[in-house]
Amino acid sequence: MTPRNGPRRARVAFSDSAAGQLEDITTEAEIHALDRALVVISVDPGIGEPIPGGATGPQLRQYTDEVESVRVLYSVTALRTVVVVAYIEV
Structure with missing residues (x-):
């Protein structure tokens, strides 16, 4: 029997400013909410809405989870293997 694997996930990395924002998240509920959004x-890097902007940098996307009250701004690498989180709002 062949082992069944789930979908391949993109690796999540944080910009310096997003890493700084992580330090401000202190409650278990906020950590759980952010983890769920990430x-x-x-699993699906294209789920967020594109944010209009210039064509000089990576295309920023915005994912908002209304249930958990989380907003994440991120960009995705060309091969969709890495998601770089630019901004976190919990």
Whole structure:
């Protein structure tokens, strides 16, 4: 019997400013809410809405989880293997 694997996830990395924002998240509920949003994004990096902007940098996307009150701004690498989180709002 062949082992069944789930969908391949993108690796999540944080910009310096997003890493700084992580330090401000202190409650278990906020950590759980952010973790849930990051899992959703890593499984389907295209789930967020594109943010209009210039064509000089990576295309920023915005994912908002209304249930958990989380907003994440991120970009995705060309091969969709890495999601770089730019901004976190919990």
